[in-house]
Amino acid sequence: MSGERNSTFLLERDLRRIRCFARNTDPLLQKRATWENVMKFTKTVLATAALSLVAGSALAEEMTIVSWGGAYSKSQLKAYHEPYSANTGVTIINDDSAGTAVPKLRAMNEAGNVTWDVVDVEAGPAMQLCDEGLAMEIDHDFMLADAPDGTLASNDFGDFIVSECFIPQIVYSYTVGYRSDMVGSTPPTSICALFDTDTYPGKRSLKKGALSNMEWALLCDGVAKADIYPMLETGAGQDQALAKLDTIKDDVIWWSAGADTPQLLADGEVVMGSTFNGRLFALIEEQNQPVSMLWDGQIYDLDGWIIPTGLSPERQARALHYVRFATDTQRLADQSKWISYGPTRASSALLVDKHAELGIAMAPHMPTDPANSKNTFLMNYAFWADYKDDIESKFQAWLAK
Numbered sequence: 594m595s596g597e598r599n600s601t602f603l604l605e606r607d608l609r610r611i612r613c614f615a616r617n618t619d620p621l622l623q624k625r626a627t628w629e630n631v632m633k634f635t636k637t638v639l640a641t642a643a644l645s646l647v648a649g650s651a652l653a654e655e656m657t658i659v660s661w662g663g664a665y666s667k668s669q670l671k672a673y674h675e676p677y678s679a680n681t682g683v684t685i686i687n688d689d690s691a692g693t694a695v696p697k698l699r700a701m702n703e704a705g706n707v708t709w710d711v712v713d714v715e716a717g718p719a720m721q722l723c724d725e726g727l728a729m730e731i732d733h734d735f736m737l738a739d740a741p742d743g744t745l746a747s748n749d750f751g752d753f754i755v756s757e758c759f760i761p762q763i764v765y766s767y768t769v770g771y772r773s774d775m776v777g778s779t780p781p782t783s784i785c786a787l788f789d790t791d792t793y794p795g796k797r798s799l800k801k802g803a804l805s806n807m808e809w810a811l812l813c814d815g816v817a818k819a820d821i822y823p824m825l826e827t828g829a830g831q832d833q834a835l836a837k838l839d840t841i842k843d844d845v846i847w848w849s850a851g852a853d854t855p856q857l858l859a860d861g862e863v864v865m866g867s868t869f870n871g872r873l874f875a876l877i878e879e880q881n882q883p884v885s886m887l888w889d890g891q892i893y894d895l896d897g898w899i900i901p902t903g904l905s906p907e908r909q910a911r912a913l914h915y916v917r918f919a920t921d922t923q924r925l926a927d928q929s930k931w932i933s934y935g936p937t938r939a940s941s942a943l944l945v946d947k948h949a950e951l952g953i954a955m956a957p958h959m960p961t962d963p964a965n966s967k968n969t970f971l972m973n974y975a976f977w978a979d980y981k982d983d984i985e986s987k988f989q990a991w992l993a994k
Contacts, residue, residue, distance in 0.1 A: 654683045656710040656911055662689035664871070668931035669713075671949070673919040680918075683911070694718060698727045698901055707903040710912045713762070716755050716895040717974050723758035728899040729909070730757045736913055738921040740940035749922070753895055753937040755974055760898040760916050761937035763928065766960040766969070767805045768891035770858055770873040771865035774883045784890025784968075785813035787865065788841055798854045798866030801847035803988035804977065805867060805892050808970060810837035812890060818968075822976045831984060835991045847992070858884050870960050874933035878951060878958070886958075888965040894972045895937065935961030 658674070660666045666687060674685045690697060691713050701707045714722065722728040731737075733754055737746040747754060753761040771781055776793055786793050787809060799806055811821045811830065814837040824830030846863060848854055854868035855876040865887070876882050898920070900912045918924065925936035926944035933955060936942055945956045956962050960969075 654681075654911065655686060656683060656908070656915065657686045657688055657708060658711045658713075658915075659688045659691050659694060659709050660713040661691045664875070664932055665934075668928045668934075669919075671931050672924055672928035673915075676924070677915060677918055681914075683915075695721060698722060699725070701901070702727055702903055705903070707901045709901055710904065710908055711915055712899050712901060713896060714899055716759055716897065716972065717978065719759040719897065719899050720756045720974055720978070722899055723756045727902055728758035729902050731760055731900070733760070736917060738917055740922055740938065742940070744940065746920075749938045749940050751939065752971065753897075755895065758899050759895075760900075760920055761895055762897040762920060762925065763932075763934035764893050764895060764937055764961050765934045766870045766891040766893050767800070767867055768870050768873070768960070769865055769867050769887040770854070770876065770884045771887055772858060772861065772863075772883060773885045775861070775864045780885060781865070781887055782889060784809055784887065786887065787867075788813050788837065790841060790844055793864055795864030796844055796846050796857075796862060797841060798846045798848050798857050798863045798868075800867055801849050801992070803981075803984045804972075806838060807831070807834040807984065807988070808892060809890060810834040813837060818970070822973050825976070825984065826980065831987055835988070838991075858882065870958075871933050874958050878948075878953060886965075888960070889968050890970070891960055891965070892970040892972060893960065896934075897937070929955050929959065933958040933960075935959040 658669075660669055666689060670687070674687075677683065678685055688709065694712050694714050695718050698707070698709070698712070701709070719728060723730070733746045733750065737760065739745055740749045750761050753764065755761075769784065769787065771786075771793075773780060775795060779792070781789075781793060787797055787799075807825055808821055811824055811834050812818060814833060816824055816830075816833075825834065846857060846866075848857075848866070848868070851869050851872050854863070854866035855872050857863045857866055858876060859880065859882050870886070870891070873884065873886055877884050877886070898916050900909065900916065904912065920938075922938055922940040923944065925938050925941040926946070928934070929936055929941075929945045930947065930949040936945070942959070942961060945959060947953060948955050957964065960966065
């Protein structure tokens, strides 16, 4: 019954907001008071409110949410799924098929049978799905919750909204960890320590691919950060990056799986190596290995939600209702209690607390923490969409020499 009362309140509140919006009296919406937006917002709110009524009833509703499995899916279960189900009675079915989301959504769309309701994808595939019409366009300010202080969602998420279809969730990064017992009395503070084999002798582990390695190579060859991607558009710039990588090629162990570098570090086979920051967190805090983080030069990548096109109105409304809940300020902060990936809302970063099981403060382990984010890249999705095939082919040919 409490669910029904909450749903009724949501419906009445949102209808009041529609009326205020139509009269251009809601200060949060005055800038957008066009009739087109009134109708758009009205349809969205009515659909979401209708879902609230359905979810608050005794019906055993279900939805399928697609993610990546492991500790990441556990963090979503604890921060999003369990509280959402408790509030609405909706049963959430987890599907760990996110790695094949693009081809599967294409096949579902062609068959006219889309069985997924909400899908966790990286930003690049989200942009691809959006371009192909397989992901729903989102009006972030109307469909997602404001920050607690009234800041609109688009401002709270900022540059992390990289596509009209992408709903940001977490920031993770490609970064470097090093053996603290193998670097002497001067631990590295710059990403360019990767290339300094005199000060830090020993093997390094790097991803067996162009991404991140090409950016770091040019940065450590003196190219200004703002000029790196324009340089990589040219053959000369690509050759310069590969020439810099040539200086350490004999000292590199190339990895293909995210678990490789942590294992190599744990075994003492490399002095430093690149991987995902969450992998290093587990190595340092859960396995108590003598490893430290080198945050300098980390390359941010994003994960978030898309809602597939081709859903029935009821299922689309349910999906919108879920993502509005799962991406509010508190829920994104709650996820950081379970995994060391930064929330994409500025307002959530202020609420990052302790790990739910380890009891340690999580802010120092977040890629977005101010102390860790003094020199960063945000993945240039447009660049890699245009140049990935050519540069990757050139990189692999260089690697085979």
